Amino acid sequence: MRPTPALIRRRDSSRPSRRDFLSLAAAAGVAAPLLGACAGGVTDDSGTGSGGDGESGGSEGGNLGQVDVSPPEQxxxxxxxxxxxxxxxxxxxxxxxxxxxxxxxQEDIYAEAQFQGPYHESAPKLTAALRAGAVPDIMMLADTFWGRFLLNDALEPLGGYFDDEFNRDNYIEALYDEGLVGDELYWLSFGRSTPLFYYNKDVFAQVGLPDRGPETWTELREWSAEITRLTVQGQPLKAHAFTGDDDWQFMAATWQFGGTLSEGLDVTIDSGGAVDAGAWHQSYIFDDGYGYLAQSAGTDFGTGVVATTITSTGGLRGIYEAAQFEVGTAFLPREVASGVPTGGMGFSLLKGATQERKDAAFEVLKFLGQPENAAEWTLATGYLPIVKASMEVPELARTLADDPNFNVAVEQLPEAKASDAIRSYLPNGTSLIIAGLQRIYSDGGEDVQGVFDEVAEQLRQGAEDIKPAYEEYFG
Structure with a gap:
């Protein structure tokens, strides 16, 4: 029978100051300037906060007001x-x-979530709020967005808020550490995911393939010759659907072919494994005829029009609900190396809020990090467990034991790592890469080297703009 896990659902060279800052508007991808003093709540060029006693170990602050909130009477x-x-x-x-x-x-704090739209809409709203001088206390930011606000000195360092009972040891280290810059934490993981390889077990059985994912892209190509002998709706069944509107999966493939998108801010998408991965995918699509660029790869897989795809851990419940076949998941294929990127979101505090608000906000983060609450979040959403002890909470422990597909994501975590810097810190980095991918995946495919040469040049121009602030944090 097709497994049905409990409640797993689909989702989805100087620090800037008054003298020298990068526009937070650029950080969020909008074209409005930001006063540097609004970003970190500073009152002079040394970064001294304007209020709060700082006893919690965070930065002082206080000149940023709070966005509107109307708590219920109770x-x-x-x-x-x-x-x-x-x-x-x-x-x-x-x-x-x-x-x-x-x-x-408890009786001291009222916490409220206010939906601001998806990441690409909510981040510009934070920019506008910083400019206006009134901000939320906790900001949910995607893994590719928080670093852009970091470089503009807008985020509160969190290290001083932790204690002996609530600290890095509570979390899956690989996920926690993505929010670290040096020894300081600026972003606390919460809704995290990795890509998984999804395959149609019924199709694999019908053509005599092993009940597992391919170990390499080369093995997928070999298997695809058998898969495409089947038909669906009168047409040869495609073996694999690619995603062109998200560079996350392509970054994974770049790593799997031995390359990177960048080393720090040094752009490498025009060489080595990135070009090799793009050329391999293009040949697989247009020369072999085994794959195609999908509008929604997860949807196509769930409806049975393609035999395999790569999409997020968070897509598992939606695929279960759509599929009329037995679903399998596996580690991502290698080629010359492993390549497993993490994705999703976490929380940051705003540096310029009052100390009282920052202290209260961190109490909320501590509550969400309690094992029972972290388990409740994973069960309700399908995001990865981020708190170690949450996997011992009985309901989540049963889900991990009963559904090997979901457990694959946990088992793959030791191979996972954070995104390449050009994707995380350059405001329009992801959009530039996605535009290039669509050119090589669509309409017969443009020359991979030529496309990535153009993309690399655009990325390098952007990298120069953010390099001074980036080097202040990363050297």
């Missing part, structure tokens, strides 16, 4: 904490339920 008189969220639908409901649970667990 919570009036508490310290208000506003979280700006990029989660709607089922995930948003799960988050709201956890915050209501927090509100009922």
């Amino acid at each position: 919570y009036a008189g508490r310290t208000n904490v506003v979280m700006w969220s990029a989660m709607g639908g089922v995930n948003g409901e799960a988050l709201a339920a956890l915050l209501e649970k927090f509100n009922q667990s």
